[in-house]
Amino acid sequence: MRVATFSIAGERRVGLVDAEGETIAPFDLSVEAAKGGILGLIERNGALPRTLSPLPLSSVELEAPIPHPRRNIFCVGKNYYEHAHEFARSGFDSSAAAGAIPKDPIIFSKVPESVVATHSKVLIDTKVSSAIDYEAELAVIIGKEGRGISKEDALDHVWGYTIVNDVTARDLQGKYSQWLIGKSQDTFCPMGPWAVTKDEFDLETAGIRCFVNGDMRQNSKISLLIFDIPTIISTLSQGLTLKPGDIIATGTPAGVGIGFNPPKYLKAGDVVRVEIDGIGALENRFSEWAQ
Known part of the structure; x- marks a missing residue:
């Protein structure tokens, strides 16, 4: 799967990008869990949350997958x-x-x-x-x-x-x-x-x-x-x-x-x-x- 960290309306989220790169379906993660970007998924040890309704990828701002890594x-x-x-x-x-x-x-x-x-x-x-x-x-x-x-x-x-x-x-x-x-x-x-x-x-x-x-x-x-x-x-x-x-x-x-x-x-x-x-x-x- 392709997973992106993004922001929309000033809020950081994590979502699943479709195969064509046209939509992104946000994972049902809390705002706190999404602060670290895809770390919020990695730390769940494979237990993925459900996804919400997809959004046009063009409507969100992509961030780095892990916007601020914990270490160098x-x-x-x-x-x-x-x-x-x-x-x-x-x-x-x-x-x-x-x-x-x-x-x-x-x-x-x-x-x-x-x-x-x-x-x-x-x-x-x-x-x-x-x-x-x-x-x-x-x-x-x-x-x-x-x-x-x-x-x-x-x-x-x-x-x-x-x-x-x-x-x-x-x-x-x-x-x-x-x-x-x-x-x-x-x-x-x-x-x-x-x-x-x-x-x-x-x-x-x-x-x-x-x-x-x-x-x-x-x-x-x-x-x-x-x-x-x-x-x-x-x-x-x-x-x-x-x-x-x-x-x-x-x-x-x-x-x-x-x-x-x-x-x-x-x-x-x-x-x-x-x-x-x-x-x-x-x-x-x-x-x-x-x-």
Whole structure:
């Protein structure tokens, strides 16, 4: 099923999106339960509430599936072969000395406050960075708590999937040994447009694409990840308890802005669209921060 967090008449709700993407049927959740977005469903352990009469999707405002995650978003760097090479060549990769292809998953995070919805503005603060880049990514949403999870059991802990644009200030990423500052600027984690449950998403066949102003920049398959999703979940859970609602961005394919010569950085007015087969499209316009 496709589940969206949305607002209508100033109230946050959670609903079931129909197959054509034309209507949304609100779940019969209390206002309090809907505050966390789809967390209100995840925490019910599969016991779904009834749905109410459907509304036209065009009549509501979509929010990020989890508008404010409880913890930082876990992210995996350099997780497609061609992207690992383009990033190592870019001069911004503080891990390049260890080789272009990582031996183990590179994990970093983005703060919860960086999350925005599809069609929300992503803000460029030119006083802080002049090298803003896009990264199309599949995000995993954890549904069951676990620690020391084996690869064989990892997918049992997945609730579903959504789309993330891991927007990055490349100059800040290159300046600091850790990536958090360059990855966690305000509005730098567009997420959505909704989430799909794991039973409706095919990890083996799904394609991932990114367009900037209609120009395709990234085009790959989720199956081409260097470290697959079971490996990522197992790695993260060694000594760290994963909790329901945790979000893991799994890495981006080749074709990011720094992969071009000269780099193709984003500017105010640019529109970035990320598509993943079986989920949908996440689209955001970039705007200059109002000083």
